[in-house]
Amino acid sequence: MARLTEENVRLAREIIGRYPKPRSATIPLLHLAQEQDGYVTNEAMSHIGELVGASSAEVFGTASFYEMFKFEPVGKYLINICGTMSCALLGAEELMHHAEERLGIKMGSTTADGKITLERAECQAACTEAPCLQVNYRYRYRVTPDQLDSLIDDLSAGNLSSEIPAHGVVASVRQHIPADRAVGAVAPELVTENPVWLDGKAAL
């Protein structure tokens, strides 16, 4: 697996251009790499380091801080079942066992066909809708074992491919900002005037 493709390098350069300092683009570029390969490869991290002027170790240090970057292949669909208090009280453990049995894998692993990865997650801030889970970070609320079964059926059959893109796809990294909407990359210390929205109001 791989360094960024030529097309992604072009995009990476565009993203880097939005920041006063190239290093600030590290996280968006990691998303780009994860989108490309489904997870963040070592080669991609080294490549990102070259692009933003950081060492591979620094990119890895940043990337590994974040739970959502994966360093090993994950399935096309990542199912995060919340195991924190509210969800735990309302049947998260049962849900996890059910998922494990249904897919024949342990939490934290991926099905042999590479389709689905199961993970236990901390509170997803949907405690009122417990027990909850996310598929590629899209919520499913008050999930019962039956609903989980049909979710897995749908995912396997490809029924949800329009709603849930493959793991790693983050729409925002592909945003193109038209030139007239861009604020431009000005180092903060060089900004001398108040921003437009502050016009006429008291300075900060």
Next chain:
Amino acid sequence: MTTIDTTDTNDLPPQDPNAVSITINGRTVEARKGDFIIAAADSVDEYIPRFCYHPRMSSVGMCRQCMVEVEGPRGPMMVVSCMTPVADGQVVRTDTPQVKRAQEGMIELLLANHPLDCPVCDKGGECPLQDQAFSHGAGESRFVEEKRHYEKPIPISDLVFLDRERCILCDRCTRFADEVAGDPLISFTQRGNNTQIMTFPDEPFASYFSGNTVQICPVGALTASPYRFKARPWDLEQRESTCTTCSVGCRTVVQSSRDELLRYQGVDSDPVNWGWLCDKGRFNFQSTNSDDRLSSPQIKSGDSFAASSWSDALESVARVIRHSREGSIAILGGARGTNEDAFMWGALADAAGVTMRDAQLDDGLPASVFSYAQATIDSACAGGTVILLAPDIKEELPVLYLRLRDAVQKKRIRLIEISSHETGLTKYAWKSIRAESGTAAGAIPALLVQADIAAQLASGPVVVVAGRANLAESASHSMDALTAVLAVVPSASVLPVLRRGNVRGALSLGLAPRNGNDAATILEASAKGNVDCLILLGADPLSDVADVDLARRGIAGAKFVVAIDTFLTASASHADVVLPAAAYGEKDGTTMNLEGRVTSVVQKITPHGTSRADWMIAVELMTLLGHESNFTTLADIQHAMSAAVPGFGSTTTAVAIKRDGVVVSVTPPSSAPSATSVAGPRNSYEFRLDLSRKLFDRAIGTITSPSLANLASEANVFIHPLDLDRVGAAEGTNVRVSNSHSSIVLPVRALSSIPRGTAWVPFNQIGADVRELVRRNESIVDVRIESM
């Protein structure tokens, strides 16, 4: 007689606008604006416990151990003293119950996950965590749960091991790697309770400065392979000394136990090394301990050597000297010894009428480089412009690289580099200009008058760092380039960077060439049969002289060869008599670094076998030769040296030399500058050979240090990727590198930092020897490269 009117207020010292006065525990402390409270407290020996703070690195407030109380508008508040700057009138207390509670709390938290395996930890006994847990901890922990576990220690490089259980995440090693060394190869990874120091997968912490992280780690998390489990700190004895591996002259402590060298640690000398050492200087103590050391004098009989007594060996040398024709004795070397060694050998040479001597091995510059206005490391780093006409400073003078890099990073200086290929300092240079070997001098006049460069040069002081970058290029090209720079900037001062630790001392104190008879001339004379006695004073021409053919002919042509060395080097094995020399750490004396700074070097252990200091050998030979010599102790020599060498003054007595040493100004005899050379244009089918040193090579001190021995790389020839295409060879395959003198086979590699038309070969690596293509009478070397 004039009386000074002390009441004149104009004479009062001006108020320092940066002066700040604070009180710490009721004591008034003078500090300067921008100082942190912890530094102000240190200045008056009010100790505030700390783990992450290091005076040579930026403050990060990582460990929270240094909390103090500062009076504020709403009463006392707790602040981290390593991040809080002093302010006029600030009232600081470091001894209140609140502070004590904070300190105890932090220690308890740090120890919660700490394995407390002090009995098997190398740091135990000199561990800031252990010490401060005793001095500032509660003495007891409430943590009874299972501690965090990691695989114990994992190698993060060839030299350094990491024990993550012991790490307290102070950010010292990572800050050092990033801020000081510029090699951010280790980083915090993961998060929260799992946070750990780590390299990138399969990318080791291969920094030339990695040993410093081991020294500054406040716990036993980082250990270095050469010292692991070798001793307990309380068994170590130590003396402060100076590293003489290269001419930076970093201050060290030499530590030993049971008469064996075990460790060098950096000592903070403000004008020199700031506490840092490079890994070569730090770990090559192993070489002194090597079993391969020469332990007794050897006399050649037939093809092999027979051990002999000192008296027989010295007598046979004296006999040869006595019977040598006039003007046929030559001394090469001396730059690895002390000032006293060099002075005594110079005195012997004078007494015995030795006209041929040179402390360099045709790999430096003529001693006339010392006759320009001289710079120091501090003056180079203080401000203005530094022009580099030098070898790769990172490879050859590593701690000077740290100092120059720091000055650039802090925006104090701008570097202008003029070199034949990129170096370790290229990415820090304001301008890095490629000049093919042999062409720099011609290009400099036009270059330095370019508007932006001229403006930069006019804006402040200029220091030229001058050395011999390409060993396949004659010294005259380097000197011409220096002269060309000085013609444009006559006010510039010069920081000469020559090879070997005490090269400046040796040249200044009696071993500089006389009448232009430098090493090349001497070897040529020897090849012609004009040398009856060739004395190699810690010199190994067969390994170090770029024109290896000349070295071979020179050594073969000498009627009698005496080698005074620590090992049986390539050259020493051709000697008729070999005398074992005391090594670094085995003798007292002084050394002179590249600035002319004289510092002490010390004996810590008994010399190996019967080996003796070079100066003792010289004294004995003088006596045997019937010359009046009143020298029996080092102090005798130091007094004579002070009296005899103008500029040396009374500074040489070891007592007078404190940590930072004294910069002396001695101008060695220098011959008329060699004729300038003009390099002919390069045939476009050829490559200009660029032969330069890397930190780790097959040098004897490196290969006899087991932990460094495998850090040299395979010999390769590096060319530009487009040239690789032109040659039609694939990366890594063998090519034939040849010229009219010889032809060798080397693997070829593409490197985009090498300009087109240049062939870069690192000196003395493992494999075919490119020196076969070098001839001293050609001022540059052009070669053909053909695929095979």
